[in-house]
């Protein structure tokens with residue numbers, strides 16, 4: 001399969017400081033790539049280089065085999081949607097108007113029944129239909145984040161009418177979300193990837209990264225220091241070193257589960273078989289068990305057995 005977006009030997013420097021160095025990465029249709037790494041590692045900068053928002057100091061990014069910088073903005077808007085880490089809005093838009101921007105950027109008819117249906121679907125998928133008429137600047141942080149997710153869903157849906165291959169870039173899309181909306185958003189990202197879109201997400205939550213990524217990329221100081229199957233990347237000692245925290249492996253638990261942090265007590269990330277099982281498993285089956293220790297939430301899936309990583 002050919003990559004949809006391909007970056008080779010990318011460098012990006014500001015005033016002689018290398019923010020991204022020698023980054024080579026391909027995004028394939030149907031695959032969800034997650035980038036993790038400490039603050040300032042260069043993750044957002046790399047996402048901007050791959051999405052065409054920034055141009056590399058050296059190296060090349062191509063999309064469908066064409067150099068990204070040669071693709072006109074109107075066509076790029078149809079081929080890829082970007083949810084930035086933070087978005088400032090200059091006018092007092094309603095939620096629906098912000099989501100409609102996803103259509104306006106494509107230069108397509110943003111009025112009419114078809115457009116309304118795309119917008120309604122995006123609002124529903126991001127669970128903000130009830131907020132459609134609210135002013136964006138009166139929303140909570142998580143509601144604003146879901147509004148921008150709806151906007152990019154809307155842009156992708158409209159762009160799909162003319163472009164069969166697309167990419168979705170998500171920069172910390174779940175940072176302000178509660179656990180249900182984190183899972184809902186990542187489920188949607190997974191579904192979008194499964195529909196043939198190349199998805200790249202930056203996440204700080206290693207649980208989410210482990211649960212949803214097809215490929216996990218670790219960045220440190222501008223460089224890609226690991227890339228591959230999440231279970232392998234998480235199981236090695238690299239993450240302890242990169243994040244400066246102690247990580248040790250635990251024995252397999254009796255049931256596959258996704259355990260969320262309880263205070264600062266523990267963080268657990270699942271290996272690939274459990275991720276697959278979890279994705280397919282029911283999310284309404286909530287129990288609370290982990291030996292004698294309490295844990296905040298545990299999503300149980302009876303069918304899987306697995307090992308997991310444990311941050312005490």
Ligand SMILES: Nc1ncnc2c1ncn2[C@@H]1O[C@H](COP(=O)(O)OP(=O)(O)OP(=O)(O)O)[C@@H](O)[C@H]1O
Nearest residue numbers: 014019037038039040041042043044045046085219
């Ligand atoms: N235009 C710029 N001028 C100077 N420094 C910059 C510029 N853009 C980014 N940087 C620096 O480059 C580094 C990487 O920034 P980037 O936003 O890509 O990091 P990140 O990995 O996404 O971090 P975070 O997890 O905190 O969001 C940071 O130290 C940042 O301060």
